[in-house]
Amino acid sequence: MSDHPKAAPGMSGTPRAVLVPLALAQFICSFAGSNMNVMINDISADLDTTVHGVQVTITIFLLVMAALMIPGGKLTDLYGRKRCFMTGLAVYGVGAVLSAISPGLGALILGNSILEGVGTAMLIPPVYILATLLFTQLTSRARAFGAIMAMGGIGAAAGPLIGGLISSVLSWRAAFVFQALVVVLIILLGRRITDPLPPDPTHPFDLGGAVLSAAGLVLIVTGILAAQTALWLTFALIVLGALVLLWFFRRARAKERSGGEPLVSTKVFRNHVSNLGLVTQNIQWLLLMGTTFVAAAYLQVVRGYNAIQTGLIFTAATLGLLVSSLSAERLAGRRAQKSLIMAGFVLAITGIGVLLGMVGGSSSPWAFTPGLLLVGLGLGAMLTPSVNVVQSSFGEDQQGEISGLSRCVSNLGSSLGTAIGGTILVATTTTDAYAAAMITLAAIGLVGPVAASFLPRNQAATSPQNPVPGVDG
Template sequence: MATLTSPPSAIDGRARLVLVVLCAAQFMVALDFSVLNVALPALGADLGMSHSALQWAITAFALPSGGFLLLSGRLGDLYGRKKLFVSGLALFGAASLLATFAWDPASFLAGRALQGVGAAAIVPTGMSLLTTTFPEGPQRDRALGIFGTLLSLGFTVGMVLGGVLTDTLGWRSTMGLLALFSFLVLPLAPGLLPESRTPDRPRLDVPGAVTVTGGLLSLIYALSTAAERGFEGADVAITLVIGLALLVAFVIVESRSASPLVSLKMLRRRSIALGNLGGLITLSMMTTVVFVLTLYFQETLGLSGLMTGMIFGIQGVMSVVAGSFAPKVIGRLGARRTLVLALVGQGVLTAALLGIGTTSGALLATVAVSLASMFHLAAIIAYGVTATSGVADEEQGLATGLVTTTQQVGLTIGIPLLGVLATTGDVLYDGVRTVLALDAAIVLVAALLLALGLRKRT
């Protein structure tokens, strides 16, 4: 374990450079989740992908990035977090080049899938390196605040860059940007990052790794396929059942394992379990809002991809603002209370989006989604603090594996679960409003559950 010391609330010297590298990688991965959104129509036309198949341009990345997270986090614990982090960066860069120069849908989707595998190595090891570098307290809160800000900012900046790059250089430049980003960060990581691993080197929980990875892959596949053509297909039902069965088997395996991939004792800690639930809700529901508003702006209001990207750029600026003061709010109110209040704010402002119309509503949507993103960013930071507090350094890989799995699964499941409702009806506008209403209701119910569940400290 490597810990860099500095004044109680300050981040300076080498620790600041470590944070820059970790946050740059996190920003790059978050960027990948959204940079293609605005470019999808141009991508489909160039590679001959149907409108319904375009969902797989996103899902091919999200599927492995969510499915392999827990396994990657544990491999980093056992064999070296820096080693796996650097390997993930190299794979991500190479895969981005493949996607940039893809000659047909198969080669493009292969590149996206390999990007996802690289991201699955980068994200949990990066979070573990952060929490073992910065001690629990003000330093870690500040570091997680910056980390969480860049997670949200990367997603929204991706919307802006996607529009600008597609309109000026074409959709391939969005993937080329990710390759460039990766190869800029890669040379810095080996020399700056401290190596860390668990000192006792427990055995890898192979049954747990197989069941949880298979379960997550099956579940995400089922939800993503449902987003493309609904829940009627036999493959959707079969993979959904398989995914749930494997996740149940995973729980049974972990309860009997001497070196579990996920400590059930850890999950019995209310702060960890409910903190991750809050993270899952805020991420999945906000990405769904961004997805349906992208459709609304372009297909209902007729705005260009560039204008749509600029609107989400305002959202990104508001996220940065929120990231600057959210750690202070957490310091004053506590992470648990901040998480609940942030979810309430996100839910109320999502409900306000129901006021959009078929010929006007861009201003209302811009203001509401920008303010909602501020609460959303505060929720991301608060859930990260809540779900990693009180965890020993040797268990940080487990705790941060859960946090990063929550992040990636949250970014993955919202659109398949709710976004499909916006595109399957005859009138897109009606579908968008249905999604927004359900989205707001889910966030507000989650806020109530967390308020009740987090009343007592654990």
């Protein structure tokens, strides 16, 4: 079979042409999660809020994505992938416009955290489902995932630079206008997409499961944010959140046994390879978003750098992500995905160590460069393999489910990274707090390579138990 991808039945245009709006969609959503990091001082002054207020806004945005990503994936079966994709873009665009004109923190949270978060949860699952259904061969799918994840990683890493440039030249509000314009472009490009599978209006939707899963995740992340108020409250909220998630899982299992269809089938958690891949995804994004927020907040609040200065320092991470992400296809052909993921974690955690060592001993802004470069290289090298491990472990009939779960786990990692690192840093905003936040993130990051070490060495694009139709090898 040829290695060149062909358009799936019902898909207008070439796969490469369709891939452009999908990759741009992942870029803008990832950009939204990190560009505000360099605007902390500007937003705080303009909206009369604090660093903690901006941290809460960013964290809620990431949390809303995580909480609604699984329901968003299931809605694609009910209403269709393209319809969810385009509707999500429209909701996101409205949120971006509202954020740009927000008179206070409340309006910013509504526009950025809620509407943009809901829009992202609706549009991201279709991105990965369409890519999986359209690119059916090992190398072509790796190329598609590589492009999408590269744009996502670059969006997250370049967010500080682009956001800092826009904020310094124009205003922090203009960064949201930029997002709205990109969304309009994606909508125009996305018109060529025709859903490769028909929607099924009769498909059941587990509303109770959606409420329980969202409530459990919200309680856990809110508990972490509450650490500045009272540790007992943190403990109580995290335990309550865990109990709600346990209720969600037991309810799903009971619903399956009675012949119903839960929000997430418990069968997806029986795939050993996929479970390990989900853990690595969660930790990757925890490291990326956690270190980005902590470093950006430290640069602005402690060292007094402005938005563009902070953004320029983050160019090292952007370059690292760009280089390693664009090499994903070539690396996938030479190295096992397990090896790439483990090597990526080693580089990223080493980078955090370098950040701690060099920044603590030097007042130069360039002391951040080597560490951020290593973090970027490491994360870029393992983002695509992790997604491919998870997404390709299931057949077409479960793509909506696993796509939503995969994006939920990744965005939960992002919100946890920002919540944990930010909470430690914002407590005192000193060099010691910066070090404590980075050490905590690095310690949590060690879970990643441990999980990756249990992945099968020869696992590539499919699970032997659940091969995806059409994949060679």
